[in-house]
Amino acid sequence: MTKRAYNFNAGPAALPLEVLRQAQEEFVDYKGAGMSIMEMSHRSKAFEGVNDNTERLVRELLGVPDGYSVMLLQGGASTQFAMVPMNLLADGKTAAYVNSGSWAKKAIKEAKLIGETRVVASSEDARFTRMPDLAAVELPDNAAYLHLTSNETIEGTQLASFPNTGAVPLIADMSSDIMSRPLDIPSFGMIYAGAQKNLGPSGVTLVIVRDDLLEASRPGVPTMLRYDTHAKSKSLYNTPPSFAVYMVGLVLEWIRDKGGLEGIDRLNREKTGLIYSAIDGSGGFYRGVAESGSRSLMNVTFRLTSEELEKKFIQESEQAGFVGLKGHRDVGGLRASTYNAVPLESCQALAEFMAEFQRQNG
Known part of the structure; x- marks a missing residue:
């Protein structure tokens, strides 16, 4: 093999060499199945095992407790910008957002299409060279949730800690720093992250949602855009991005083995x-x-x-x-x-x- 590049791409990004080599070994014949993981049915026992193992590793590494659903969805974090308010912004409620940079602004734009949205903290006046101060952020009395972006890839800023939002669910887009540090999962109502930076290749998005939020999802949301649809089917309601899910599982095993x-x-x-x-x-x-x-x-x-x-x-x-x-x-x-x-x-x-x-x- 020729010398590998010093890969500092922002996403799709570097994958562990050990993971790439294992995927290469199993590419044509996955564990004696006589076919690639990309060729087999997502209803097969072999793929269900891959899917279950990936979810188990997410729970193990992040310490996800009972009462949360773990989903592996398609559409990237950009689809989550719309799915969050579609499912969780009830009539008469206000979605509270932190404006920390380019990706936060995209999420805010989508939420405004769905319902009442308010920016409760921003660092735009500092040209997003810092994260907003969230120590004393004031939420609307009728807040449905507080949404923030934990790491802004374009500006190069990151939240060192997260606010205590009490009874208001805290929702975080962690696309660019998921699985990079320990988290207190019970302090969040929901976390989502595109895989293509820290988890694996593009094509799959990790979503972790507290079950009571699933039960309170708004009626009238199309089936494929409902979180409860995918939670009930263990992310297998429709054909999943099977190879990407498999790769995420390998990366999670690599993270586990790194301590x-x-x-x-x-x-x-x-x-x-x-x-x-x-x-x-x-x-x-x-x-x-x-x-x-x-x-x-x-x-x-x-x-x-x-x-x-x-x-x-x-x-x-x-x-x-x-x-x-x-x-x-x-x-x-x-x-x-x-x-x-x-x-x-x-x-x-x-x-x-x-x-x-x-x-x-x-």
Whole structure:
């Protein structure tokens, strides 16, 4: 095999090499079935076992207690932006949202199409360089839920902790930092996350919902867009993205073998620490975009002194085997996405490249 790239793509993103090799070995013949996992019926015992094992690993790693349903759905987190209010925003209620950046704004836009929506905290005045202060957020008396985005991939900001919302369900889009650190699941009413950053390939979305919220779903929602439809059928109401579900299961086993979420959290902090140290120790040659208290452990965003120098950085980094360091088209700059499967060695190589680039261009 040729040398693998230093993959810092924001999503679809790096997958563990061990997982890719296992999938390669089982690709043509899954555990003696005489066929690939992609060829077999989703009603077969073999695939039901894959599906059940993936759900079990989600519950094990996150500590999901009884009283919550775990679903593996299609449509990405962008479909969840609409499904959440369609199911949970009852008449006479108000959906409360935290506006923390590009992805939060998309969720807010969809909620406004469904019903009464109010932004209760925002960092737009700071150009989303920090997360909003949620310590004393005030919710409407008739709040149906509070929705937040735990990590903004474009701006490179992340919530370090989550607010106590009392009786109001807390709903979190965790697409870019799910399974990267321990969570207190009982403090959430619902969590959802696209798989293509920390969980596996694109095509499947993890949804964890408290059962009492399922029971209170609004009537009149189309069958395929109802959470209770998929919860009752264990995510097998229609043909699932079977290969993506299988891959998520392999990635979850890899996380478990790395020491679970505590072990992954330690590794992620070490990885991003290398890059943030290169930024902070550059004497201003590199400038971090996010404020220090809101820095993401998943997406490191930074700038150079000019766009011309940034273009040179991207060109030379690509020649050196780095992929995905160009910032999002909406904001420009540079971004290194250091999701779970990005090896420590890739982050070490990037920090060394940054130091050498500064030496030659500073």
